[in-house]
Amino acid sequence: MSQYQSKSPKEAVSIIKSGESIYIHTAGAAPQALINALTDRGDELKDVTIYGLHTEGAAPYADEKYTNSFNVKVLFVGPNMRPAINEGRAEFIPSFLSEVPLMFRSGVLPLDVALIQVSPPDKHGFCSLGISVDATKAAVDVAKKVIAQINPKMPRTHGDGLLHISKFDTFIEYEADLPEIPPHEISDVEKQIGRHVSGVIEDGATLQMGIGAIPDAVLSCLNGHKDLGVHTEMFSDGILPLVESGVINNKFKPRHPGIIVSGFLLGSRKLYDFVDDNPGVRMLDIQYVNDTSVIRKLPKMTSINSAIEIDITGQVCADSIGTKIYSGVGGQMDFIRGASLSQGGRPIIALSSTTLKNVSKIVPTLKTGAGVVTTRAHVHYVATEFGIVNLYGKSLRERAKLLIDIAHPDHKEELEKAAFERFRT
Incomplete structure (x- = not known):
């Protein structure tokens, strides 16, 4: 130098x-x-x-x-x-x-x-x-x-x-500590969501997940799985126990076998030390990582994303609360579409049934101005703490019934009334 x-x-x-x-x-x-x-x-x-x-x-x-x-x-x-x-x-x-x-x-x-x-x-x-x-x-x-x-x-x-x-x-x-995101404390609701989602993840699947309590809850339920891989836009500390136990070994990935592939990561210093000079982790250009044509070639690709709200026809809002922008489109659609085209793939939207104020996240219609990040034609699996349903191939009327089944009991009557008024059944 x-x-x-x-x-x-x-x-x-x-x-x-x-x-x-x-x-x-x-x-x-x-x-x-x-x-x-x-x-x-x-x-x-x-x-x-x-x-x-x-x-x-x-x-x-x-x-x-x-x-x-x-x-x-x-x-x-x-x-x-x-x-x-x-x-x-x-x-x-x-x-x-x-x-x-x-x-x-x-x-x-x-x-x-x-x-x-x-x-x-x-x-x-x-x-x-x-x-x-x-x-x-x-x-x-x-x-x-x-x-x-x-x-x-x-x-x-x-x-x-x-x-x-x-x-x-x-x-x-300039030496400075990197920002750290401490592991999330997983609530009982999130643990239940994790159990439902883990039940549709097959051995040998390749995972995409984000950061937060729900992804960590899903990962915590995968200890009994075998030969999982990771191809994701980002990851956090939640994968570390599964890597250490050998559950995540990337054995069956046809692309980058044996390698964790990601675009960025965020977590604790332990995570940063894990990736330091680690040939088992490859940080790649997101134009490649999130390319649907790449993702779809990974068998059993399992994409786990969240949402702010979802209407009874399956429209997913993940970027705004009404007109107020909260996050962004990000890679949700990249992976939802890629996983849906993967052989044996599982695109999953996972969310708690209500907000902390007991407002239902499953709604008759999205809020005025809400952004549809994932369209109802793209949605497959939806999970809450009350179960997991597959909307793929289902009519609007059938979707409404399935989503009401996994809504919070406090809000089912309102949702059933809205579904009847809309679909007359």
């Missing part, structure tokens, strides 16, 4: 100019030191467009006082961006996660700068994008300027995320 000179955060972001567009590294890899230095320049920068997916940590550039400096446009909404999105200070771009890299590579979303966080270079000068390759690889490929935060705490992962230090226009050396 002797020929490459580290800069201060202020110096590093000084190459960013007004009117340029910036991509910020995803999830737990968001380079906070560079983000803070960029925001500190808010008074002198104008009309800088910031693109990104979900990021952990603060997003100070979305503060109201920087509305003339930064135009924030996100392709997935996390907690740090919800107020800005719903107050009109930032914008949401609906998109399938599999297509985000293509938007960058095709110039639909042009990028001047990529702000990234990487592992230290090896003896050959190669750094790693670590826990987040996803759409970041594409952003780095097309950005005119790449600014990196080199962090010794970033694990070095195998796959598509290796970048030579000469790729960086400038970089800083």
